[in-house]
Amino acid sequence: MTRQVKAASVSVASNTSLLILKTVVGLLTGSVGVLSAAADSLNDLAASIIAFFSVRASGQPADTEHPYGHGKIENISAAIQALLIFTAAIYIIYEAINKIIKPEPLVAPVAGMAVMVVTAVLDLFVSRYLLKVARETDSSAIRADAYHLTTDVWTAAGVFVALGLVEITGIRLFDPIVALIVAAAIIRVAITLTLEAAGVLIDARLPEDELHQLEEIVMKTPRVVGFHKLRTRRSGPYRQIDYHLIVPGSMPVVEAHKLTEQIEDAIRRRFPHTTVVTHIEPDQPTETNKPDTALHSRTSTRRTRTPRPRYRNHRSGAT
Numbered sequence: 001m002t003r004q005v006k007a008a009s010v011s012v013a014s015n016t017s018l019l020i021l022k023t024v025v026g027l028l029t030g031s032v033g034v035l036s037a038a039a040d041s042l043n044d045l046a047a048s049i050i051a052f053f054s055v056r057a058s059g060q061p062a063d064t065e066h067p068y069g070h071g072k073i074e075n076i077s078a079a080i081q082a083l084l085i086f087t088a089a090i091y092i093i094y095e096a097i098n099k100i101i102k103p104e105p106l107v108a109p110v111a112g113m114a115v116m117v118v119t120a121v122l123d124l125f126v127s128r129y130l131l132k133v134a135r136e137t138d139s140s141a142i143r144a145d146a147y148h149l150t151t152d153v154w155t156a157a158g159v160f161v162a163l164g165l166v167e168i169t170g171i172r173l174f175d176p177i178v179a180l181i182v183a184a185a186i187i188r189v190a191i192t193l194t195l196e197a198a199g200v201l202i203d204a205r206l207p208e209d210e211l212h213q214l215e216e217i218v219m220k221t222p223r224v225v226g227f228h229k230l231r232t233r234r235s236g237p238y239r240q241i242d243y244h245l246i247v248p249g250s251m252p253v254v255e256a257h258k259l260t261e262q263i264e265d266a267i268r269r270r271f272p273h274t275t276v277v278t279h280i281e282p283d284q285p286t287e288t289n290k291p292d293t294a295l296h297s298r299t300s301t302r303r304t305r306t307p308r309p310r311y312r313n314h315r316s317g318a319t
Contacts, residue, residue, distance in 0.1 A: 002059055004237075007133040007142050008052035011149070014126045015045040018119055025115040030104055034112045035095065037119065037159055040152060040186065043088040047081040047148055051141040058141070058236045068275075071236025074141040078197040081144050085190035089183045096179035103172050113163045120156035123149045138237040138273060140200070144193050151189045155182045206232040206239065210271070214241065217266045223248060223259060225283045241267065242277035249282035256280050 022038035054077035062069040130146035133139065162178035165171065205211070211232065218227050230243040245263070247256050260278040268274050 002055070002137075003133050004055035004059070004137050004139045004142055005052065007130050007139075008048060008055055008145070011048035011126060011130060011145050012045065012052055014122055014149075015041055015048050018122060019045050021115055021118065025111055029112045034115060034159060034163075037116070037152070037155055037182075039091050039095075040088050040155060040182075041119075043084045044145075044148055044152065046084050048145055050077045050080055051145045053077075054141045055139060068240065069235060069238060071234075071238040072201065074139060074236035075197045075200040075234075077141045078144040078193050079201070081148065082190045082193040082197065085148070085186055085193070089186040089190065092179055092183040092186070096176035096183065099176040099179070100173065105172065110163075110167065113160050113167075116156040116160040116163070120153050120160070123152045123156065127153065140196070140234075140236055144196075147189060147193070151185055154185060158182055200234045200236075203233040206234065206241075213270060214267065217270060218243075218245070218263055221259065221263050221266070223251070224263075229279075237273055239271050239274040241274060242279070244279045244281050246281050246283055249284050251282075 019038060019041040022034055022041050026034035026038050054073045058070045058073040060070050127146050127149035130142050130149065134143035134146055158178045158181060162174045165174040206214075211230070214230070214232070215227075218224060225246040225248060227243050227245050230241070232239065232241050234240075245260060247259060251259075257280075260280060264276040264278060267276050
């Protein structure tokens with residue numbers, strides 16, 4: 001069992017327990033805040049189950065039918081999670097509006113407050129564990145699950161405050177108002193997850209800071225003249241990079257091959273789970289390796305270490 005699968009299993013167990021607890025207490029107390037939290041836990045459980053199967057599938061090695069691997073299954077998982085979160089938010093808004101129009105008395109709000117404390121503490125520990133695993137494994141599915149649970153911590157805290165205010169003041173309106181605030185927070189998370197998943201699914205390039213690190217690795221390597229036509233993308237926890245490396249025209253093929261291996265090893269040390277493809281070009285003016293002027297308008301350009309100005313480094317997204 002991989003660390004990602006183990007983390008997803010912990011999330012499934014945690015969300016199952018909280019779903020049962022919130023549903024029982026919500027029905028007993030009549031609190032829309034607790035019931036909205038239960039609805040969110042239902043989505044959390046569905047999301048964690050999806051994450052569990054997605055990290056198992058994405059970890060399968062590349063095959064004939066999927067030569068680039070199965071990493072994007074995690075990003076599809078994140079997109080599905082976002083849809084589930086939107087659904088939960090709509091349900092919460094519907095129930096909160098009904099409570100505003102037709103207010104109902106709360107039963108045993110103190111019990112609801114106790115549930116929220118348990119929820120916040122458990123979700124806090126599980127979300128921190130998931131974030132730790134996500135950072136160490138670069139798993140987008142586990143990261144999405146962790147952010148989801150982090151939002152639940154805020155949700156539980158809000159419901160706790162609302163129930164406390166209802167208990168102290170007797171004003172039941174606090175409960176649906178907090179539920180609407182919770183729904184807004186959930187929608188924000190859903191939008192963030194949707195944008196992140198969509199970016200990877202349409203092959204957006206790596207973040208700017210990672211592109212700078214790649215440029216630094218290549219240009220600090222001895223005997224490198226320059227590079228261009230850099231293309232990058234993500235696929236779940238994996239990175240895929242290809243570029244054209246310009247070397248001295250007199251360099252033997254064997255030496256050029258060793259040079260590319262040195263660079264690719266350095267890239268993989270900095271960015272684990274990365275596939276690198278290098279195309280070697282001689283330091284000669286040709287139609288292939290001359291600067292692509294179309295890139296100048298949208299990417300930063302730096303002169304290579306060679307004194308001749310015709311070679312420059314270009315960083316662009318994948319096409």
